[in-house]
Amino acid sequence: MSVGRQPSMADVALAAGVSAQTVSRALRGSPNVNPETRQRVLAAVDQLGYRFNNAAKMLSSGRSHTIGLIVLQSGGYYSRSAVTAGVEAGAGEAGYAVSIATIARLDTGLMERALAKLADQGVDGIVIAVPLISVTQKMEDITRDIPTVTVDGSRTAGARVLGIDQRAAGRVATQHLLDLGHRQVWHVAGPDEWIEARQRREGWRECLTAAGIEAPPVLEGDWSPASGYRQGQILAMIPEVTAVFAASDEMAFGIIRALRERGRSVPGHVSIVSVDDIELAAYCAPPLTTVRQDFYACGTAAVALLLQGAGEPAVEPPVLAVRESTAQPSVTDR
Amino acid sequence: MSVGRQPSMADVALAAGVSAQTVSRALRGSPNVNPETRQRVLAAVDQLGYRFNNAAKMLSSGRSHTIGLIVLQSGGYYSRSAVTAGVEAGAGEAGYAVSIATIARLDTGLMERALAKLADQGVDGIVIAVPLISVTQKMEDITRDIPTVTVDGSRTAGARVLGIDQRAAGRVATQHLLDLGHRQVWHVAGPDEWIEARQRREGWRECLTAAGIEAPPVLEGDWSPASGYRQGQILAMIPEVTAVFAASDEMAFGIIRALRERGRSVPGHVSIVSVDDIELAAYCAPPLTTVRQDFYACGTAAVALLLQGAGEPAVEPPVLAVRESTAQPSVTDR
DNA sequence: CGAGCCTATGTTACCGATGCCATCTGTAAC
DNA sequence: GTTACAGATGGCATCGGTAACATAGGCTCG
Numbered sequence: 001m002s003v004g005r006q007p008s009m010a011d012v013a014l015a016a017g018v019s020a021q022t023v024s025r026a027l028r029g030s031p032n033v034n035p036e037t038r039q040r041v042l043a044a045v046d047q048l049g050y051r052f053n054n055a056a057k058m059l060s061s062g063r064s065h066t067i068g069l070i071v072l073q074s075g076g077y078y079s080r081s082a083v084t085a086g087v088e089a090g091a092g093e094a095g096y097a098v099s100i101a102t103i104a105r106l107d108t109g110l111m112e113r114a115l116a117k118l119a120d121q122g123v124d125g126i127v128i129a130v131p132l133i134s135v136t137q138k139m140e141d142i143t144r145d146i147p148t149v150t151v152d153g154s155r156t157a158g159a160r161v162l163g164i165d166q167r168a169a170g171r172v173a174t175q176h177l178l179d180l181g182h183r184q185v186w187h188v189a190g191p192d193e194w195i196e197a198r199q200r201r202e203g204w205r206e207c208l209t210a211a212g213i214e215a216p217p218v219l220e221g222d223w224s225p226a227s228g229y230r231q232g233q234i235l236a237m238i239p240e241v242t243a244v245f246a247a248s249d250e251m252a253f254g255i256i257r258a259l260r261e262r263g264r265s266v267p268g269h270v271s272i273v274s275v276d277d278i279e280l281a282a283y284c285a286p287p288l289t290t291v292r293q294d295f296y297a298c299g300t301a302a303v304a305l306l307l308q309g310a311g312e313p314a315v316e317p318p319v320l321a322v323r324e325s326t327a328q329p330s331v332t333d334r
Numbered sequence: 335m336s337v338g339r340q341p342s343m344a345d346v347a348l349a350a351g352v353s354a355q356t357v358s359r360a361l362r363g364s365p366n367v368n369p370e371t372r373q374r375v376l377a378a379v380d381q382l383g384y385r386f387n388n389a390a391k392m393l394s395s396g397r398s399h400t401i402g403l404i405v406l407q408s409g410g411y412y413s414r415s416a417v418t419a420g421v422e423a424g425a426g427e428a429g430y431a432v433s434i435a436t437i438a439r440l441d442t443g444l445m446e447r448a449l450a451k452l453a454d455q456g457v458d459g460i461v462i463a464v465p466l467i468s469v470t471q472k473m474e475d476i477t478r479d480i481p482t483v484t485v486d487g488s489r490t491a492g493a494r495v496l497g498i499d500q501r502a503a504g505r506v507a508t509q510h511l512l513d514l515g516h517r518q519v520w521h522v523a524g525p526d527e528w529i530e531a532r533q534r535r536e537g538w539r540e541c542l543t544a545a546g547i548e549a550p551p552v553l554e555g556d557w558s559p560a561s562g563y564r565q566g567q568i569l570a571m572i573p574e575v576t577a578v579f580a581a582s583d584e585m586a587f588g589i590i591r592a593l594r595e596r597g598r599s600v601p602g603h604v605s606i607v608s609v610d611d612i613e614l615a616a617y618c619a620p621p622l623t624t625v626r627q628d629f630y631a632c633g634t635a636a637v638a639l640l641l642q643g644a645g646e647p648a649v650e651p652p653v654l655a656v657r658e659s660t661a662q663p664s665v666t667d668r
Numbered sequence: 669c670g671a672g673c674c675t676a677t678g679t680t681a682c683c684g685a686t687g688c689c690a691t692c693t694g695t696a697a698c
Numbered sequence: 699g700t701t702a703c704a705g706a707t708g709g710c711a712t713c714g715g716t717a718a719c720a721t722a723g724g725c726t727c728g
Contacts, residue, residue: 021717024716031675032675034677037677053393055714056713056716057715059682059683060717099400101431102423122387225613256619257617283563284591284614342685354684366706367706386685390683392713393684393686395687
């Protein structure tokens with residue numbers, strides 16, 4: 001009605017003929033409220049278009065019903081953005097708002113600032129969805145005060161870590177190539193600062209070692225197709241390369257392009273397997289054999305862990321989607 | 335020191351030997367504070383690890399320094415996620431936090447709930463980054479109270495709309511195919527509820543009309559490669575198809591796959607152009623001719639518009655990246 | 669029938685900052 | 699030597715809720 005300002009609880013109380021406190025109780029579903037009174041309150045709320053003031057609620061209750069999420073700005077890293085969606089969904093379901101802090105790149109200073117920003121906002125908890133490697137004192141200070149869950153990152157004081165077993169993904173991918181008959185599997189890894197990259201690499205190495213194969217030197221990209229292309233150019237020069245495990249689908253496509261440009265067909269000469277199973281993986285040429293992991297579930301699990309403090313939830317095992325980028329080595333190569 | 339609770343302004347004031355009011359002034363950079371006093375205050379802040387309470391600030395000042403962002407949950411739609419990144423960057427630069435509300439799909443009810451949720455949080459402004467088509471009374475109520483910018487959506491009361499000229503993208507793409515000598519251009523559009531989809535389709539139609547060509551029936555996908563694949567299967571059955579304009583890169587790859595499976599090569603038999611220029615566009619086979627638009631800038635512009643209320647900022651024109659998915663029609667087709 | 673207790677509601681203090689006004693000091697102006 | 703005024707600071711009310719305690723009525727039970 002009046003254009004003055006948003007109606008407050010006092011206004012509602014007046015309209016309903018009760019005290020503000022009763023309004024508060026009625027709205028929060030306190031058991032000790034007469035159903036009829038509650039009806040009156042709700043009617044008044046509806047009529048006035050009352051909307052409770054989160055700041056005030058937060059100030060007096062000390063809780064904001066908001067969780068902070070730290071993500072990387074660049075949208076390119078598939079698994080992380082899936083985690084983000086999961087976090088949003090999980091938080092939304094629990095009635096929590098999500099406040100995001102993006103950092104432009106992996107950098108300790110930016111990370112500190114993002115944490116501080118969220119802390120300033122009074123978030124009730126923080127999900128760190130970037131691979132935190134080094135932990136500073138400042139970070140410790142914040143994560144000691146605010147419950148924090150790190151998705152695949154280093155442990156900080158009081159912060160829990162939710163891990164997806166990226167090693168398993170590396171093993172599954174590598175084993176698939178070995179099973180096809182390849183004698184050696186090369187690897188184009190992600191940046192070393194990324195836990196995912198490291199663990200996938202470790203899984204690859206473990207698998208080779210278990211098969212009695214000495215791992216070849218690791219090539220490193222930055223997740224982008226462009227970096228895959230560059231590493232692919234190198235791989236194309238090495239005649240004995242018949243199988244490659246790429247740490248991400250996007251890099252895999254870059255590698256494939258470079259190989260083909262140099263006359264090495266995929267999967268004819270070289271088989272490629274990667275990780276992520278992005279939507280395009282099945283539709284580009286050739287359709288990519290890739291390992292799928294449920295990062296979305298990982299996001300919801302992170303929120304659950306944060307809010308309920310439940311124990312480490314079960315994580316789905318990685319699943320290999322076999323498509324056309326992998327094949328048995330050609331006879332001459334065997 | 336004490337584990338009790340976060341230090342408050344009063345604690346800082348005590349430590350610095352001044353009043354809480356002076357602390358407030360010092361921290362906010364009020365001009366009327368003795369530099370020496372300010373030093374003392376800052377020292378105390380530093381020593382106590384003081385962190386201001388956003389809720390309290392918000393309650394008393396009435397402003398939250400937070401802007402709300404409404405996005406679609408599904409990460410697949412390239413242009414929207416680029417907008418998101420832009421919004422985050424722009425807001426961060428202006429010292430604003432970003433609170434996100436995701437909606438699972440385009441649905442009026444979900445949209446209302448998302449708006450209400452952000453309003454409850456007391457955001458200072460809202461950026462709607464989903465294509466809002468129908469506007470309800472409830473939405474009007476909220477956007478009348480809170481400054482809102484819609485990125486490519488319908489206008490609501492008091493909400494400004496920031497548009498990217500998607501028509502231009504459609505025209506540029508279509509014209510490119512005509513310039514190559516194609517006599518007809520087919521179109522696989524995005525879902526009709528999406529403004530982008532509609533505008534791109536209009537641009538395509540305008541361009542054909544200007545060239546005196548009657549537009550063929552429109553095929554419709556849902557942005558996903560899978561939907562592109564399905565429409566591609568249909569296109570493959572129509573012999574006279576030599577040129578296709580796809581509304582997104584992902585659909586384009588699906589179309590290409592379907593065409594090739596049916597023996598129609600790209601660009602040999604059919605040329606394909608699309609919109610987005612995702613990273614993979616240049617690295618998949620064939621590299622995709624596509625129209626790039628600066629959605630990131632669109633996001634930062636939305637924030638600028640929201641905060642400064644500046645006039646409609648200039649939008650970069652779309653740029654065509656010509657790659658290998660388009661070519662002149664083969665002689666027999668001409 | 670009064671003690672004890674439970675239910676429904678009202679009262680009051682407070683969360684932590686800011687806005688407004690009051691105060692105090694020094695200094696320039698008349 | 700007042701007056702005027704600006705700069706620096708403090709006091710107090712206030713934002714809109716919630717926690718803690720107080721109160722009033724109705725019920726059970728010995």
